[in-house]
Amino acid sequence: MRNLYLWFIATMLIAPFVVVLGVSMGESKNIAFPPDALSSAWYSELLTEAEWLAAIGRSMLIAVCAAMISTVLALAINYVLWRTKSGFAKATFALGLGPFLLPPIILALGASLFWAEVGWYGRMEATIISHGVFFMTLPLVIIARGFAALTDEVIEAAQMMGATPAQVFQTVVFPLVAPYVFTGFALVAIISVNEYLIANMISGFVVETLPIKIFNNVRYGYSPVVAAASMLFVALTVTILLVLSRITDLVALFGTSKDT
């Protein structure tokens, strides 16, 4: 019974992507599964056409910069909270949880109005900053686990040896929390690459990211290039997560096993 359920859910979760993979590799221009003949034409169209390439490049740039902002913010808030344990730091931490709790449309509309008022509508920087600030909750929570795992002895040892706070941070704290920082960075980058609503509301007509382009394509008559682009996403996301699983212990990060 147990295995049956696990298999059922796994099939349901994976099946849609098998179909998309089939469509993306099919020869026919109409959506058909299983494909009649195999062809890689849609992938080469995706990777040669300037419009698609531009969207891919924009999305990647936004993702990397946004992840940078998110992790720096999350690291800063956690560091201050760890050092001072002040009420202000706790309040900042709580505020950082906010974006995750609100429906994205509210954040998106607020940001859209804000950027229009500031006069940055249509600038990529606006999308980058908003993504960076709105997605910081995940690294915030993940890096907090890193700080929780720090033991006082190493810090005290470093201080006894005469290290300044900056040196302690550089040589002891940062290396120990680095895996968590990296995990947070990667997750924000993936989420930002995949995000549609906020990017679209902020400056979707001008800064066309990959999800926006896919959405517009699906809505106004699609071609199998969309399927190829989707598979590119799936491959990218899964690859990054597999690399992450080599660097950090994801099982321990998301649910501690009994032997801790």
Next chain:
Amino acid sequence: MIGPRTYGPRLIGGLAFGVLAVFFVIPLIFMIVVSFYQPDPMGFYKVDFVWENYGKFFSSFYYTVSFRSLYSAALGAVLVVALAFPLVLFVSDLSRRMQLFWIILLLSLMCLSEVIIGFAWLILMSESAGLPRLLEWVGLWKNPRSLSPSFGAMMIGLVFLGFSIVSLILYPSVSRRDRNIEEAAVTLGTPPALVFYKILIPTFRTSLVSVTLTMFVYLLGVFVMPTMLGRPKDWTMTVIISDKALGDANLPLGAALAVVMLIVTVLVLIVSALLTRRRAT
């Protein structure tokens, strides 16, 4: 821990707070302000203080839409949690390798764009590929038609979207649970179904309720699934807000609807916090 008179942490903390305040809090406040402005058909809005945008919310159309989206979000949230909780229980007892497989699978799905998941289901439900064609091939359905757009298709999309998130939220507490009571019950010959209803559900009741509420809020905000898989009458509040703000360029009305949604969200969050707190004390 370190010398008390250092300004470094305060400076860093203040900066981080400032960034959050400027780019997260101020936009929300500005949105509330705009919701009282006068819509301007030619451009953005005219500075004013009127209640008419909220008045429009109580006109029948938006009322129906918001009730409909409350209904589909609530139904979706319950379905997601009902499906995800058993899965998480089963996964937490698997070997470490298999747990890692499931975590990567769930994490990938959580990160994956709504647009792509919606597109995948769109294909899966279409006439020429996916389920209808499979049913035809098996011989169960003579003249297959596309299954979307429909309410059912949208619900499947919503459940799929929420599934990975709920599983990952529940996973830590479920995998760390004290297994002694279950084991004792099983040793005494209790059937697994009874263990599930009498032990596991009561143990996790609070977290199940709070994750259901979280999911409810999340599903209220879903945008792509209703537009791709649902009929216009299944559209949620999110779609209407975006439609008003971008499509009709009526920003004050969009803002007012978003404020109503914000209020609903905050109320749900408060209820959720109260429920968890009562458990803690």
